[in-house]
Amino acid sequence: MxxxxxxxxxxxxxxxxxxxxxxxxxxxxxxxxxxxxxxxxxxxxxxxxxxxxxxxxxxxxxxxxxxxxxxxxxxxxxxxxxxxxxxxxxxxxxxxxxxxxxxxxxxxxxxxxxxxxxxxxxxxxxxxxxxxxxxxxxxxxxxxxxxxxxxxxxxxxxxxxxxxxxxxxxxxxxxxxxACLPPFARSTPLALRALSHRNLYHACVDLLRTDPSLDVHQIFSEALPLYRDLYLHAFPEDPTIMAKVASGFQNLDAENGERVQRAEQYHAQLEGCQGLTLCSAWRSSRVVWRYALIIHDSEKLLLVTERLRRNGIHASNHYWSVADLMCGEKALPDTQYLCPRILNLWVDRVADKPYIERCCRIIRDCLETPGDEGSLSS
Known part of the structure; x- marks a missing residue:
C-alpha cells in the first residue's frame, strides 16, 4: 500500500x-x-x-x-x-x-x-x-x-x-x-464556484478576442478573493488518488514517449501547411503536454478550432495574457501577438493515428481551401 x-x-x-x-x-x-x-x-x-x-x-x-x-x-x-x-x-x-x-x-x-x-x-x-x-x-x-x-x-x-x-x-x-492548510474537500458548492471561476475567465477572454483593446482587468481581478479557497488544500489522502499518482510515475517514461510520438505525427502531417508555424521545442525536452502551434490569421484560428470541435477533435486556445486579465497591461508585444493565434492539440491516449490524421486533414482544409468556410468533411 x-x-x-x-x-x-x-x-x-x-x-x-x-x-x-x-x-x-x-x-x-x-x-x-x-x-x-x-x-x-x-x-x-x-x-x-x-x-x-x-x-x-x-x-x-x-x-x-x-x-x-x-x-x-x-x-x-x-x-x-x-x-x-x-x-x-x-x-x-x-x-x-x-x-x-x-x-x-x-x-x-x-x-x-x-x-x-x-x-x-x-x-x-x-x-x-x-x-x-x-x-x-x-x-x-x-x-x-x-x-x-x-x-x-x-x-x-x-x-x-x-x-x-x-x-x-x-x-x-x-x-x-x-500544517495550516485546510484538508482537501470536494463539495457541490466548491464545484459550482470552480465552474463560476472558469466561466469568468473564458468570458473575459472571449471579450478580449472580440476587441483586444478592452480593459477587463477590474472584472477579473476584483473577483479573485471569492476563489481563494479553491487553490489551497492539503494533499487528499485518498487511496485511489494516491494509487493513480504512484502508477503515473511508474509509467511516466512510457507515457512521455507515446506523447512525443503523437507530437511527431502532428508535426509530420502539418509541416509545410500554409498559414501556420509549428513549434518543435519539445524535441529537446522530450515531453509534450499539448502540441501547440500558431495560426497567423486569428479569424482562421477560430474557424479551425470550431471545425475541430464540431468533428469531435479536442482543441483549445490557451492561454490569454495574464497581464491583460490581471492589470490591463498590453505592452508585451510577443505575448499580444501569440494570444489570439495559439492552437493546442491533445497528445494523450485519445489521439490515436486515425484521430491525428483526421485532425490534421481538417486543419489543412480550413487553411488551404480558398474562401473562409473550407470543407466540413472529417
Whole structure:
C-alpha cells in the first residue's frame, strides 16, 4: 500500500530534488514556496510569464506578493533571461519560469541572472513532468519546483500536486505552512464556484478576442478573493488518488514517449501547411503536454478550432495574457501577438493515428481551401 512518504520519495528520485511535499494542488505548492521565501526575504514582487495559467498570478496575490509580468518568446512560448531581466526591480523576490506545454525554459542562463541578483527561482514543471533540460529533470533546477496531478496533466490523478526543494533549510518553514492548510474537500458548492471561476475567465477572454483593446482587468481581478479557497488544500489522502499518482510515475517514461510520438505525427502531417508555424521545442525536452502551434490569421484560428470541435477533435486556445486579465497591461508585444493565434492539440491516449490524421486533414482544409468556410468533411 502506498504512503505519502513513499510517493514523495519516488518524486525525489524522478525529479532529482532533496525533498518533495505532496500538496492539494499545484497552486498550493506555489503558495507554500512563496510563503517560504517571504519568511526569509519578506514579500515583494514575483516575475511571472504573462503566457501561462492565470492561477500562478492569483496564488501569488493570495500569498501576499505582487505579480509582475514578463513577455515570452514567439518561437516556443516561454520566457528567457532577457525578458526576465527587463522586469527586475529592487522589490523582486522571485521568478516563476514555466515550461509551457512541455517546452523548456533556458534554465541555466536564467539561474545565472537570478543568482547574481539574489532572486529565488520557483520552477513550474506542471506541464513538463518527466522532461529534461541539458540532461537534468525539469522541476529540479530551481530553489523550488512545482508539479500538478490534475485531471489533464501528464500524471493524471484528478487532484494533487507537489512542491520540490533542493535545500534542507526550507523544510521546517514548509512543514509549518503545510500544517495550516485546510484538508482537501470536494463539495457541490466548491464545484459550482470552480465552474463560476472558469466561466469568468473564458468570458473575459472571449471579450478580449472580440476587441483586444478592452480593459477587463477590474472584472477579473476584483473577483479573485471569492476563489481563494479553491487553490489551497492539503494533499487528499485518498487511496485511489494516491494509487493513480504512484502508477503515473511508474509509467511516466512510457507515457512521455507515446506523447512525443503523437507530437511527431502532428508535426509530420502539418509541416509545410500554409498559414501556420509549428513549434518543435519539445524535441529537446522530450515531453509534450499539448502540441501547440500558431495560426497567423486569428479569424482562421477560430474557424479551425470550431471545425475541430464540431468533428469531435479536442482543441483549445490557451492561454490569454495574464497581464491583460490581471492589470490591463498590453505592452508585451510577443505575448499580444501569440494570444489570439495559439492552437493546442491533445497528445494523450485519445489521439490515436486515425484521430491525428483526421485532425490534421481538417486543419489543412480550413487553411488551404480558398474562401473562409473550407470543407466540413472529417
Amino acid at each position: 502506498q504512503t505519502l512518504r513513499s510517493i514523495e520519495e519516488v518524486i525525489n528520485q524522478q525529479c532529482g530534488c532533496r525533498r518533495a511535499f505532496l500538496t492539494g494542488h499545484g497552486s498550493t505548492a506555489i503558495y507554500l514556496a512563496l510563503k517560504a521565501i517571504e519568511s526569509v526575504a519578506g514579500s515583494g514582487e514575483v516575475i511571472i510569464p504573462t503566457l501561462c495559467c492565470p492561477s500562478l498570478a492569483q496564488v501569488a496575490i493570495y500569498a501576499g506578493f505582487k505579480p509582475v509580468f514578463a513577455d515570452v518568446r514567439r518561437d516556443d512560448f516561454v520566457l528567457d533571461e532577457t525578458t526576465f531581466s527587463a522586469r527586475i526591480s529592487p522589490q523582486t523576490r522571485a521568478i516563476m519560469p514555466v515550461h509551457l506545454f512541455g517546452n523548456a525554459v533556458p534554465m541555466r542562463p536564467l539561474l545565472e541572472v537570478a543568482r547574481e541578483r539574489g532572486i529565488f527561482v520557483i520552477e513550474d514543471a506542471a506541464q513538463s513532468l518527466g522532461g529534461s533540460y541539458e540532461g537534468r529533470p525539469m522541476g529540479g533546477w530551481g530553489d523550488f519546483g512545482i508539479l500538478s496531478f490534475g485531471g489533464t496533466k501528464i500524471v493524471q490523478a484528478g487532484a494533487g500536486g507537489a512542491l520540490l526543494t533542493q535545500r534542507d533549510e526550507w523544510l521546517p518553514i514548509i512543514e509549518k505552512e503545510m
